[in-house]
Amino acid sequence: MMSEDMKRLAAERAVADVTSGMKLGIGTGSTAEHFVRALGARVREGLQVIGVPTSERTRALAEAEGIPLTTLEETPALDLTVDGADEIDPALSLIKGGGGAHLREKIVAAASTRMIVIADSSKCVETLGKFPLPIEVVPFGLGATRIAIGKVFADLGLSGDLRMRGGAEHPFVTDGGHYILDAHLGAIPDPQALAAALVAVPGVVEHGLFIGLAAKAYVAGPDGVFEMTARA
Numbered sequence: 495m496m497s498e499d500m501k502r503l504a505a506e507r508a509v510a511d512v513t514s515g516m517k518l519g520i521g522t523g524s525t526a527e528h529f530v531r532a533l534g535a536r537v538r539e540g541l542q543v544i545g546v547p548t549s550e551r552t553r554a555l556a557e558a559e560g561i562p563l564t565t566l567e568e569t570p571a572l573d574l575t576v577d578g579a580d581e582i583d584p585a586l587s588l589i590k591g592g593g594g595a596h597l598r599e600k601i602v603a604a605a606s607t608r609m610i611v612i613a614d615s616s617k618c619v620e621t622l623g624k625f626p627l628p629i630e631v632v633p634f635g636l637g638a639t640r641i642a643i644g645k646v647f648a649d650l651g652l653s654g655d656l657r658m659r660g661g662a663e664h665p666f667v668t669d670g671g672h673y674i675l676d677a678h679l680g681a682i683p684d685p686q687a688l689a690a691a692l693v694a695v696p697g698v699v700e701h702g703l704f705i706g707l708a709a710k711a712y713v714a715g716p717d718g719v720f721e722m723t724a725r726a
């Protein structure tokens with residue numbers, strides 16, 4: 495089975511959990527796009543939902559699919575967020591933000607009673623960190639912020655480099671107008687400690703570690719979709 499088919503299967507499984515009247519957080523990325531398309535088909539069949547998109551990209555696709563949208567100002571509490579991930583560990587801690595959307599994704603997931611992750615099995619890892627950890631930073635003070643983040647890594651015994659996404663000449667700019675530094679750490683043995691230390695750095699807006707947010711994951715492998723719940 496092709497990876498794209500697996501992503502679609504996981505997304506369709508999550509759509510089956512959506513019931514009429516739900517307020518949804520709608521994720522970003524290639525897997526979440528399958529979810530948006532499958533949800534759009536159900537909406538056209540009469541399913542009544544309202545959604546908050548986690549990126550401008552998702553907003554455009556959801557609008558094209560005819561999914562009614564709202565904002566967290568109008569609808570601050572959501573029932574369910576469905577989103578992809580770049581890495582998933584056995585505790586259902588995640589790395590997200592490979593597409594640069596993790597700030598809005600985290601706000602939306604935190605405003606939801608439940609988060610379901612959808613992914614193909616290549617995203618499952620024992621230890622997070624092979625995928626570069628996205629750290630969203632404000633453009634002001636970038637040099638100082640980089641040094642402060644480097645100190646966090648050193649304090650936690652982590653090594654690896656911090657690369658400006660898009661390069662210094664053409665930096666990637668997020669929906670929030672910020673930059674992204676990708677931390678190539680190889681392994682993150684204590685995601686909780688790193689998460690706490692990173693949010694304490696002035697200039698860091700949000701990082702891509704999602705801890706304690708996901709309730710379950712639908713992961714599609716060559717033999718079909720399996721359900722993962724957090725292993726403590």
Ligand SMILES: O=C[C@H](O)[C@H](O)[C@H](O)COP(=O)(O)O
Nearest residue numbers: 523524525578591593594595
């Ligand atoms: O910023 C992007 C998001 O966190 C995505 O959910 C994540 O990168 C996974 O994307 P994909 O489903 O395309 O692998």
